[in-house]
Amino acid sequence: VTLNRSQMEAFAKLLRHGALERAGKILDRIDPSEIPGLLQSFGPAEQQGLVALLFAPRRAGWSLRNVPEHLLRGFVDRIGEERVARLVESLSTDDAVWFLELLPLERVGPVFALLEPSVRGEVERALTYAPTSAGRLMTTDFLAAPRLATAQQAIDLIRSRSEESEAMSYLYTVDEAGRLAGVVPFWRLVASKPERTLAELMDPEPLCVRVDEDQEHAAELTARHGLLSLPVLDQDRRLVGVITVDDIVDVVQEEATEDFQKMGGMEALEAPYLEVSFWSMIRKRAVWLCVLFLGGLLTATAMGHFEGELARAVVLALFIPVIISSGGNSGSQASTLVIRAMALGELGLRDWWRVVRREVGVGVALGTILGLLGLARILFWPQRVQAYGEHYVLIGLTVAASLVGITLFGTLAGSMLPFVLRRLGLDPASASAPFVATLVDVTGLVIYFTIARLLLQGTLL
């Protein structure tokens, strides 16, 4: 629901005057996706009221992460440690950690000291896990019951939990030592006779991850099996947390974004485009751009070796851009396909030979198509003799042959580089299209001039 103008003004007024309860009633009817836009259109007083509302316990889960970080920071700057601590306590563990990371470092200590001991313990434990580990993503707010409890006892346990919990789709069962034993979907609990034990109702050996495993692995398991949540175990197989599917969707989106940015030839940003600072943006982009530029300078060196040929047949220079960019384009197609297929688990290291066989065929076919197009362009160009001289047929053949060679090389280099990187333990997505293109540029020039020497010897050269 979008507010009309007068409703919006009424809402702003309530926020300005701190009538948060009444403002909250209006907020409940607003689509959370509109909140960032609302925040932008508001003045500081309304912004502060709205952010305070978003932090109210009932609403925290669903909207906090939609608020632009600089607005959250601005809000937090204006409130005392005591209030920050109460806000943190109202969040689930994963959100609490995410939120604490937004705080300026000098405030983290004081806020920590004010946290309720149980919350502090959970947050401290979560912070010991690596940033991309399952432990950092999990919430410790989940439902577990002993294997030998009855369905009725489990239902009573659920009743005793006063607040809504984000992880409540499954009840997990544990043994005496707290080790994960099984999972009971809620609907089965509801459908069961009250006296049956959870051991009878549960699916034994549910899928799970260890606390130190990568979030990407957790996302893959959850997505592939259509789970609503995934239990997280410590080294002794004790159940310590649960990853819920809404966080998994975030991980999937973030991983894709990172891969996009790497493949676009830059380091992955850590925040949305408009929130990254100017200098951080320059850093993320300049490093790769300089690396590619220094690599690209090799083309100048390579061409230096063919300066004699160039001086004798300047016409050869005309086709350099289109030839090397065709190599780059075919390489970028191949690397994109392979990188994405690897990210989705469709291709593994052992598939490299199948990919080579396929890409050789594809490269030759695509190169032949481009070669014929290039040949036609030169042979049927109206001013062919003025533009390319009397040997235009030979020039055409040189261009065509080079296109076949370069397209094939681009296709192979683009498809194999991700395998090489992965074999070396690096992220295949770093085989960005620009990286492949630069690699192919240098080789492409050598291929082009070598073919020119062969075909034009005795005529132009």
Add this chain to the structure above:
Amino acid sequence: VTLNRSQMEAFAKLLRHGALERAGKILDRIDPSEIPGLLQSFGPAEQQGLVALLFAPRRAGWSLRNVPEHLLRGFVDRIGEERVARLVESLSTDDAVWFLELLPLERVGPVFALLEPSVRGEVERALTYAPTSAGRLMTTDFLAAPRLATAQQAIDLIRSRSEESEAMSYLYTVDEAGRLAGVVPFWRLVASKPERTLAELMDPEPLCVRVDEDQEHAAELTARHGLLSLPVLDQDRRLVGVITVDDIVDVVQEEATEDFQKMGGMEALEAPYLEVSFWSMIRKRAVWLCVLFLGGLLTATAMGHFEGELARAVVLALFIPVIISSGGNSGSQASTLVIRAMALGELGLRDWWRVVRREVGVGVALGTILGLLGLARILFWPQRVQAYGEHYVLIGLTVAASLVGITLFGTLAGSMLPFVLRRLGLDPASASAPFVATLVDVTGLVIYFTIARLLLQGTLL
């Protein structure tokens, strides 16, 4: 759990001899992600047994879509229409539609005729929705109860559903006309006193989509709000289906894959890399490659206008590849960032001016860095006089100034093209990096030679 060698052999033997019940017990312990690999390692007899097992009602939901399509097709080719119809009936509506689309056209009619009328009706209705609509993604297998039913009656309803249903995390409530009224999370049903009515327990006005809305919109809503399922309404706001979060994860992955492939400079594939036929792969890649090649040929035309300059100063040719590829790289960074931010909803059309302001600054900064690198490379190169002649300082300045101009142009073109495409109602992801690079190539040459004319007039030119 991965099977060891002897367990694997026992499993294969059971499959070969059609002991499907015992094989099923083993299958339950295998990680579904291993199934495609298993299928590949098996002979035809074992493959057939395993696919049959995967189709058994209890397992259908979680693994069918993991099986490579050509294996499914092969399996279906070997069984009769009657059996195919029973398999279709065992699937949820969305899976049934997906599966029917795998059938050869001539078998669809006969299979349809054999379907149970209620299933046939649901599948027929689903097929009337557009392929990327919410209607095609939803399952019609969901739980709904009248608003005035009690918690106890709702629980009895759940008990009466004998099979597990994939959509069971929420119970939806409807009014007398079947219109969506509210949603009751299962846990709340469990926690409630039996005599309370659903109207008291439900959240009114839950988020929902219309049957003809795009799947992408459904995915955005679900992801943003952390929902476990999303109700789907017809034109009269009647509840007709539910989209579950596991299907949403698939949509998110597919959308990202499509964008990846478009940005890699090709049409999106419709199946995993290894399953796309050779000719279909050529078609998807050749079209864009040819378009880019024809665009790239403009560079030859553009350079034709500067042939005089080139003949007088061949040294200028040496830097053409690195200069134009720097423009392409900076353009590819900018377009990648903007396209992804648009896909995530971080940037909208109205943000274009903020992006321009930002990219002008970024472009000038990055161009200056590259320009200085290029200048240093020429000024401090040991063989600078032999390689670039006595006017090497002027050459260096030409290269440096061109890099600033081209990087700035690439950054602006790369960031604005997605806005233009989106304004025209096209997919911004089609502003693939290669497309931007080709655009920048032509302009880059003009910039380079124009600067060369200005700076080298009277010396080299």
